[in-house]
Structures are given as structure tokens and as C-alpha cells.
Amino acid sequence: MPFQTKITLILLQSIDGFIARHQNDDLDWGSSQDKKIFAERTKKIGLMICGSNTYLKMNPKSFEGRKTIVITSRPEEIDKHVDNVEFFTGSPKELVSKLSKDGITEAALVGGGKLNGAFLQEDLVDEIYLSLAPILFGTGVRGYGGNQLFNKFELISNEIISPSLILLHYRKI
Amino acid sequence: MPFQTKITLILLQSIDGFIARHQNDDLDWGSSQDKKIFAERTKKIGLMICGSNTYLKMNPKSFEGRKTIVITSRPEEIDKHVDNVEFFTGSPKELVSKLSKDGITEAALVGGGKLNGAFLQEDLVDEIYLSLAPILFGTGVRGYGGNQLFNKFELISNEIISPSLILLHYRKI
Numbered sequence: 001m002p003f004q005t006k007i008t009l010i011l012l013q014s015i016d017g018f019i020a021r022h023q024n025d026d027l028d029w030g031s032s033q034d035k036k037i038f039a040e041r042t043k044k045i046g047l048m049i050c051g052s053n054t055y056l057k058m059n060p061k062s063f064e065g066r067k068t069i070v071i072t073s074r075p076e077e078i079d080k081h082v083d084n085v086e087f088f089t090g091s092p093k094e095l096v097s098k099l100s101k102d103g104i105t106e107a108a109l110v111g112g113g114k115l116n117g118a119f120l121q122e123d124l125v126d127e128i129y130l131s132l133a134p135i136l137f138g139t140g141v142r143g144y145g146g147n148q149l150f151n152k153f154e155l156i157s158n159e160i161i162s163p164s165l166i167l168l169h170y171r172k173i
Numbered sequence: 174m175p176f177q178t179k180i181t182l183i184l185l186q187s188i189d190g191f192i193a194r195h196q197n198d199d200l201d202w203g204s205s206q207d208k209k210i211f212a213e214r215t216k217k218i219g220l221m222i223c224g225s226n227t228y229l230k231m232n233p234k235s236f237e238g239r240k241t242i243v244i245t246s247r248p249e250e251i252d253k254h255v256d257n258v259e260f261f262t263g264s265p266k267e268l269v270s271k272l273s274k275d276g277i278t279e280a281a282l283v284g285g286g287k288l289n290g291a292f293l294q295e296d297l298v299d300e301i302y303l304s305l306a307p308i309l310f311g312t313g314v315r316g317y318g319g320n321q322l323f324n325k326f327e328l329i330s331n332e333i334i335s336p337s338l339i340l341l342h343y344r345k346i
Contacts, residue, residue: 015303015326015343016317017190120309130188132305134343136293138322144189149311153188155337164328168339170188170307 005099006106007124008045009116010038011143012131018140019113023053025141033162034131038110041129042066047107049095051115052078055085069107071095071115092119117145127171128153134164178272179279180297181218182289183211184316185304191313192286196226198313206335207304211283214302215239220280222268224288225251228258242280244268244288265292290318300344301326307337 012030013019020027042048043065050058052072060082068085072078075087088095092115099107109119119125153170161167185203186192193200215221216238223231225245233255241258245251248260261268265288272280282292292298326343334340 015190015301016315016322017188117311120311128188132341134326134328136317136322136324136326138290138293138317138320142189144309144311147311149189149309151309153307153309153337155307155333155339158331158333158339160328160331164326164343166328166331166341168305170337 003100003103005096005104006126007049007096007109007119008106008127008129009109009119009125010041010129011111011116012038012133013143014133014135014137014140016136016138017143018137019111019143020141021137022140029133029135030131031133031162031165034165034167037131037161037167042108042110045106045108047099047104048110049107049115050110051112054111054115056080069095091122092124093122096124111143113142114145116143117147117149120144120149120151121147123151123172125151125172127156127169130168130170131161132166132168176273176276178269178277179299180222180269180282180292181279181300181302182282182292182298183214183302184284184289185211185306186316187306187308187310187313189309189311190316191310192284192316193314194310195313202306202308203304204306204335204338207338207340210304210334210340215281215283218279218281220272220277221283222280222288223283224285227284227288229253242268264295265297266295269297284316286315287318289316290320290322293317293322293324294320296324296345298324298345300329300342303341303343304334305339305341 048068055070063082070087152173154173156169159167221241228243236255243260327346329342332340
């Protein structure tokens, strides 16, 4: 098999699979410890991939110390002129193919839900770091889009990272 | 506070919060170990509460060794004439009030998703035994209905019960 960039999906979700209660959720139901782990892990991986809405919502500090690629069809329109941020117009498969050719070992997929779902539908997610918050929302922004999927994983490890928040590390099988 | 029957929600779900891929899902993505734990736990609690669709789908063996109350507005229509099964027409709150008056210590809420959601909306779920399967479906039957919720829990324990399937035990806070 030719070399392919490993894609690691990193997300914080409620028990019922929502990453936000609504589009303007400030995520105050998460934890500072989880944010710290997110920053450390994405810096270690060195490259984040996100969609345009996630990019627009992200704090400038979130782009420091690592590279970010924003998948969007409208780069000029959304550009916030942040250091270390590039734009890519194309499918998840096309991006992974480009990264693989460039010899990039690993990238962190950091949302939103629709982009996560698009990567999963093309079977491009190799690992998941899932922070599971002890809360139920019933409705909200889904972590994996709204299209049918069938992606199986194995649980590699689990760790309590702050009161009642458990980090589950999954690998594709 | 007057005595109130403890309601323990027991469910198997995908990572993204679905309890079935579709209405006729045979749940072959679950595990026999999880089924065994479900049977043991509901027998120990002694009483199961479910909705009419869940009742109609349940295997006759699932009713052995414990009592079951089916919440339904159409008992005559759906009755399968199984031993140890009763019907209740009314709201979750009305049922819990009745059970409390009858001195029932605990009952296991076993689905479906809409009934789980109705209990959660009325803040009647005290504990959750969540079996989290290492799989993503994207669409399907939601484990907690489709209405807005805001139920917070604390994680009491976690245990790997079969390859990659983790059991999370939550208590309401």
C-alpha cells in the first residue's frame, strides 16, 4: 500500500454525539484540562484540518505552534489572515492525497461535524481521540454530520481526564 | 424529599448516540457479553420499563425472571400475553409516582429512544448504564429521542466488557 497520511479525528462530544448545543455554543460544558490536551496533541501532530465554520470560530491562540489547513470553497471570503493557516479547495480524499505526496505523516481533523462526516464517509479517519462529556443535549450540532456511516473501530485506551470526562482512543479496524 | 423509585437507564449505543441503524436492526454490532450483563442487571433490579415498540421486538426470553411494565396508550392492541408483563397508560411521571407509592426501590428503563427521552425531559433518570460500541452510524434510531435535553451526570465507573465495548456508569448530578 502506498504511504498515506494518518488522519486522527479529535473531538469533544456529549454522551449523545453532539459537539455543540447550537451554532453559537461557547462549549462551557467542556473542561480546561480537555482544552489543554487538545492543544498539546494538535501541536505534537503539527497539522490541523478544519472546515470554514470551525476556522471562523477558533480563537487566534488555537493556531499558534502548529499549521492549519482549512477546507473551503471560498478562501478569499473567510481569510482572517492568521499565521500558519492555509486554505484548500477540494475533497477530503484530494487533500489526503496531496498531504501523502508531500510526505506528511499525520494530521489532526478537528471539525466541524460535517467535515468529520465527509472524512468518515470516504474511510479516511484512522484514529479518534474522543472526549466524552457526561451530559445529554438531545439536539444540537452532530459530531459526525447527518449522513449514513458504517465505520468500525477498536478501543485502544481510556483515561479519565477531568471529573467525569473520559478520553477514549479508538483505531480503525 | 418523599421516597421516589430510582430509574436506571440501560442502553447499548454507537459512539454517535444511535441505539439502532434502523427500525429492524438485529443489533448484531452488539456483543453477547453485553446481552448477558443486560439480563443479569435487569433481573437483579427486578423491574423493566419499556415502550410499545421495544416490547413488540423483545424476545420472549427477555421477560423471564423479572417484571416488565409497558407504557402504551393501546394495551389491548399490542398484548402478546407474556407472563410478568403489565401495561401502563400515562406519563413517565405518573408511572414513577405510582411505583414510588407501591414502594418499588428501582426500575430499569430499557427503551426505546423516545421513551428514554421522555423520562430524561422530566428529569426522572437517576443512573445510566451505557454500553458504548466502537462504531459510527451517522443516522439511525436515536437513543434519547429528538427533543432538547440538558441532563448532567457524573461518571462513577468504567469497565471494558468485551473487545472494544466499554460500559460507562453515570449518576445524575
